Amino acid sequence: MKSSFFSFGLVLGAVTLLTACTGYHQYAKEHDHYIPGLGEIMAQSADRHAKLWFAGLARNWELAAYEVDELREGFEDAAKYHRTHKQIKQPIPELISQYMDQPLAGLEEAIKDNDSRAFTNNYDSLTEGCNACHQATEFGFNRVTHPSFNPFANQAFGTSN
Template sequence: MNLSRLAATMLIGSTSLLLACADLHHHEHEQQQNAFFTPGLGEIMAQTAARHTKLWFAGQERNWELAAYEIDELHEGFADAGKYHPTHKEIKQPIPELIARYMDKPLAGIEQAIKDKNLQGFIDNYNGLTAACNTCHQSTAFGFNVVVQPNFNPFANQAFGSGN
């Protein structure tokens, strides 16, 4: 190999190594930034509202498997709210205490109705959950945020029937 070819090969190799290191550094920086992302309480509650709606339509279609999934997702969302936002600037009580006080009993009631495949029990407990959401909002500075039983399906891209 002549000297100019060797120099070109070394230059290309060195450049490739530097680019790979720069790319690795960029990905490490991206991962570091993502590791520090915390969804706001509003984002968590917006997702909770979507789950609340999906729960209603799953129950109405007697898709108990999907309804149970949505209950599990609600539990996860409430856990995240308490974990990432144990306090809030406008709320005097700790968020985990509010969740336990207002959400635990209604969620347990819906879970039982789902296990029993009891549509009327589901409806009654769903309405109890909705009322609990509003009572929690009223006990804080968020009484203006009123939750209702959905009257239309905003999720046109999801089938709520069980498919069985």
């Protein structure tokens, strides 16, 4: 009797430990790595989209190149962490390359050439691409526009020299 209680205790202990471990791993999986939501990545991309405009306008090509890089990284994260999203049927990585690859590459080229006219044209294509993807994903109510004023009070967009 005594020994069967003992083994019951052992089994119970093992099960409890196992459950605790599994629970911990699940917790770690969910909480160790913060994964930004698609909406958060987008809100950040919207800021970069605006900053890119003011950098290009000021012909601060280094800053403009940086903002394009940041946009690329944001979309890479969106594709990596949100392969699917809500009711959207097409995979997110596919949509992103369909609408963003060309304007981003065009902007990189324009920036490399310090070409303001090409920059503006490709910036317009980028904005159209943002909106085309919103249309394609039933988020067409969310319209991206050319920034009408500079809301960033604490950043200088021109070059210092």
